[in-house]
């Protein structure tokens with residue numbers, strides 16, 4: 001006997017990337033930052049006492065929201081703090097989308113989106129991306145056709161790393177019928193020379209909600225802390241109604257405040273990742289991979305035609321202690337997504353790939 005709702009019984013849960021226990025594995029499969037977070041976090045952790053947890057935490061993470069608002073040049077009522085970016089996605093769906101309505105997204109996209117949509121018993125519109133992974137011209141038209149109350153765009157895109165410019169996002173925002181959520185999980189790795197600044201969208205459009213996370217840029221995937229930026233018409237219902245009361249514990253809030261304030265530390269890791277991204281991309285190209293241009297901390301590469309297939313290479317790397325991501329999904333079966341690691345980790349990967357390909 002099953003007690004689940006029909007839509008829950010029919011659906012499959014999110015399949016996370018592998019998280020091996022042994023510390024020797026080189027993990028290039030889940031886009032974690034390879035460099036440690038701010039050392040000031042260690043000082044805080046060393047000073048904590050059990051009694052710090054006796055009281056409930058600040059209910060809406062006020063201090064963190066002030067800091068984030070300051071950083072982005074918006075008032076604090078434009079910011080909501082969430083348990084990872086993933087909680088913001090869930091809140092956006094439960095707050096803005098009726099069960100049965102259609103959520104618009106690209107194909108491929110972040111594989112959590114369809115899962116969360118199914119939990120809410122929603123339909124999903126998946127519009128294929130163009131060959132260069134840019135959003136195709138009919139994306140907006142099709143989102144309008146289904147009257148999508150929510151459109152989800154990852155920028156820089158996952159799993160390709162492709163970056164849409166702010167002008168393109170503005171034209172999507174002005175044309176979609178509902179909320180446009182711009183998932184900027186990887187925004188910190190964008191080349192600063194491109195001057196990408198999407199905050200203008202929040203000021204201009206009442207339907208734009210931006211997702212940020214400390215998981216990637218701030219080396220805190222284990223913390224579970226993210227936030228959303230949007231006008232109060234979007235932020236307030238989530239902050240005041242649909243969010244779990246006390247969604248963020250006392251310790252996470254204090255760590256997140258320290259991490260966000262120490263942007264100097266984090267931005268050094270972003271520079272190193274960008275430099276390694278360029279080096280790794282060039283070396284992979286030399287090995288015969290086709291490397292999609294990426295503004296994120298990963299590379300989507302197509303394996304050389306003649307040799308072993310992508311899944312085979314993934315398995316061989318895994319058996320030799322290096323994890324990358326293989327997606328058994330339309331358009332991705334001849335590709336691997338490789339997180340940019342430290343110089344030494346990338347060197348090991350390149351050495352093994354040279355071996356596997358016989359170069």
Ligand SMILES: *Cc1c(COP(=O)(O)O)cnc(C)c1O
Nearest residue numbers: 084085086110158185213215226
């Ligand atoms: C990592 C990621 C997120 C958010 O992850 P959290 O760890 O929950 O903050 C959101 N979208 C994409 C595309 C991601 O890769």
